[in-house]
Amino acid sequence: MFGSYEFDWTSIPGAIPFLRQGMTTSLEITGLAIVSGIVWGTLLAMARLSSVRALAWAAAGYVNLFRAVPLVMVLLWFFLIVPKLLESFLGLPSGSDVRLASAMVGFALFESAYYAEIIRAGIQSVPKGQLGAASALGMTYSQAMCYVILPQAFRNMVPLLLTQAIILFQDTSLVYVSALADFFGAAYKVGDRDGRLVELVLFAGAVYFIVCFSASQAVRHFQKRLQRA
Numbered sequence: 504m505f506g507s508y509e510f511d512w513t514s515i516p517g518a519i520p521f522l523r524q525g526m527t528t529s530l531e532i533t534g535l536a537i538v539s540g541i542v543w544g545t546l547l548a549m550a551r552l553s554s555v556r557a558l559a560w561a562a563a564g565y566v567n568l569f570r571a572v573p574l575v576m577v578l579l580w581f582f583l584i585v586p587k588l589l590e591s592f593l594g595l596p597s598g599s600d601v602r603l604a605s606a607m608v609g610f611a612l613f614e615s616a617y618y619a620e621i622i623r624a625g626i627q628s629v630p631k632g633q634l635g636a637a638s639a640l641g642m643t644y645s646q647a648m649c650y651v652i653l654p655q656a657f658r659n660m661v662p663l664l665l666t667q668a669i670i671l672f673q674d675t676s677l678v679y680v681s682a683l684a685d686f687f688g689a690a691y692k693v694g695d696r697d698g699r700l701v702e703l704v705l706f707a708g709a710v711y712f713i714v715c716f717s718a719s720q721a722v723r724h725f726q727k728r729l730q731r732a
Contacts, residue, residue, distance in 0.1 A: 514697040515706055518689075525689030526710075528603065529675045532685065536610035537668050543611070544618030549648065551623055562619070569616035574609075575677050581609035582681040602683045606675075614671055621667060625660035626652060662726040669718050673711065686710070 515522075550562035569577065585605040629652050637647035657664075676687035684692060687707050694703030 508701070510702055511699055512702050512706075514693060514699045514702065518693040518703075521684075521693060522686065522689050525684050525686040528683065529672065529685040529687075531603075532606055532610055532675045532678065533668065533672045535607050536614045536671055539611035540614035540618040540671075541622070541664065543615035545622050545653070547615060547619035548623040548626060551619065552626060566616045566619050569613050570620075574613055574674055575680055577613045578606060578609045578677055578680055581605045581612075585609075602678075602681045606678045606681060606683055610671070610675070614667070617667060618664070621660055621663050622656065625656035625663075628659050629655045658729070661729065662722055665718075665722045665725070669715050669722070672718075673715060676711075 547562045547566060550558045551566065553559050553562075582602065582605045585608055586601050633651055633655070634647055637651045638644075642650070675685050678685050679688045679691065682688070690703040690707035691700070694700035697703075
């Protein structure tokens, strides 16, 4: 296929500032989705383990809904819905550019469903006797979860949370559906503009590989340290 194709990489150096801006957007979405996903996911996990059936069913419904639909579809939903909500509640003028906000909301809600399952498994990995021991010391259920159960659970699931963060970073490339210039979107736009789509897509793939492979190796190293501790 590439036998007669002449590669020309000269578009890349001049596009570095635009590509760096795209990488910043990808990292912003990743960072916000991690933080909000872990916070909301923790609440969902506790709700799923609650003895109040209505609460457990509602949390299970939320998790199953977001885990059963494609991420790209969720991003499209929020790309279409969030602007209308912001225009209604905040009085934003029609046509305001809220693509980044829409992507962040979509990612945060979607990823929280996956984090909820990881955190639920982490909580269940803590021996039940720990909760009983905390109760015997006079702690309430909330205090036992905050000071005894969750710290141990998070320590057990740190490698899984970090692995999910790497997957999340890769998934940010899907924001192309809203024409948002994340790193992949920026590379695609430059390649399309200069007629060098093959080179820019290959370059973007190489950058994703370097970032994600390096992060995976760091997670593996961290996991070994945890096992030795």
